[in-house]
Amino acid sequence: MAARILLRHVLRCPPARLVAYPEARLTAEDWAAYRALVERRQAGEPVAYLVGEREFFGRSFLVSPAVLIPRPETELLIELALAHLGGCPRPRVLDLGTGSGALAVTLALELDAAEVTAVDLSREALWVAMANAARLGASVSFVHSRWFDALCGERYQLIVANPPYVAANDPHLGQGDLRFEPRSALVAGADGLDDLKTIIAEAPHHLDDDGWLMLEHGYDQAATVRSLLTDAGFTAIRSWTDLAGIERASGGRWPGRP
Template identity: 75%
Template sequence: MAATELAPDIAGALNWARARIAVVDARVLLRHVLQCSSARLAAYPEARLAMDEWTEFRSLVERREVGEPVAYLTGEREFYGRPFLVSPVVLIPRPDTELLIELALAHFGDKPHSRVLDLGTGSGALAVSLALELPDADVTAVDRSREALLVAMANAARLKASVSFVLGDWFAPLGGDRYHLIVANPPYVAAADPHLEEGDVRFEPSTALAAGPQGLDDLATIAAGAPRHLEPGGWLFMEHGYDQAGAVRGLLTDAGFSGIASWKDLAGIERVSGGQWLGR
């Protein structure tokens, strides 16, 4: 584009973008650049972009065109109705993971002063959401990545959630601490799964996705270690892959859990499995 040309209006910018990326993505990126609502895009299609806005929008569209996730481009993704900061050092929160929040509320929504543990917190979406939904709970979040914990801490501060953050590998930094509820969305993709080289996943941290030849390594570690960190009557809920429910129920059985079950996500797929620790 020649330096003397004007930037397009909103309609023109979107028309240019939709030839390269999905319309919904183009709208999200333009809203991000203009810091405006969807209603403004619809109401003022003739509003002209400033040249710096047009330059930024074009750059974001071109990055999206080669596959970079929209959430990383905007630095934000909604989870359980709240905006969470994200970056390439953390997994992008998915709607299916909200099932963990719903299960926690169903089991502990009426129990004050519960101690809650989020393993592999990443962006902090689970821990922060649980702290806000269960304001009487004592929530602890663990992650092995210092960079991820910084993102999670920023989200807690931004959303005014009280969460204790701990650096370490799963249960290792917790000593003998026990909890009434443990939730985890650990890596559960098989290391050789071709999906790791497709779509948005290519840009996400592999350490937050892959877990051994069958994707079960971290799920097995959590299931085996959880009894030492659960109060009698406490629950463990773990997210897993679409075809792993049976295997995860087996891990929970081997670890001595009771009331073992799997719950379906929005697509009707068994996405979370869990059980209750009655003590021995």
């Protein structure tokens, strides 16, 4: 499968062409380019970085080593957001740690008249996200910030985030695609909870009354995240499972303060 994707990338052709013309020969230039990509793939480099894009929620997003590669399980946050905000005439949405912009851009395109703001601490990531917004025709405001630091006084009906949640000593960091992805987008302290704790603690200052916070987290972190949400004063707290049956996202409603 990877070999076909790389070949299509070199030839800039649809999948049908490879099937329709199996006897076609590569030019010397195309063969050299294809061989170079195959060698990089054999060394473990992710296919998404090699071809510069990855599909997310039915759209192609540009990616680079500056951003985390969008994953299918993160589409759960999109589905939850659409279910909660589908009837809102002009929802204000915040995407924290936007990376490639997959969440922010998709929500801006799927929600009519939504006001979407995307935040990231990495300027390189923001360049990728802005390119995706422009390429796909999405209206998104981008802010360079560490979480909420540059958002003083701003409030939203929904905050979504796929923050770093991997423990610093997790052995998976030395395996597969994770070896090539930015550590800053993966690792969050000794137990992987540092950024989740920060977001949950600060979110009430940036949510409208009855606004929602929805977070992606690790496969074994749901109970802890629900406890953190409870301690912070959220209500209607629950977790949602991905297609593999794993509790992949948790969230709650901010009731406001008397």
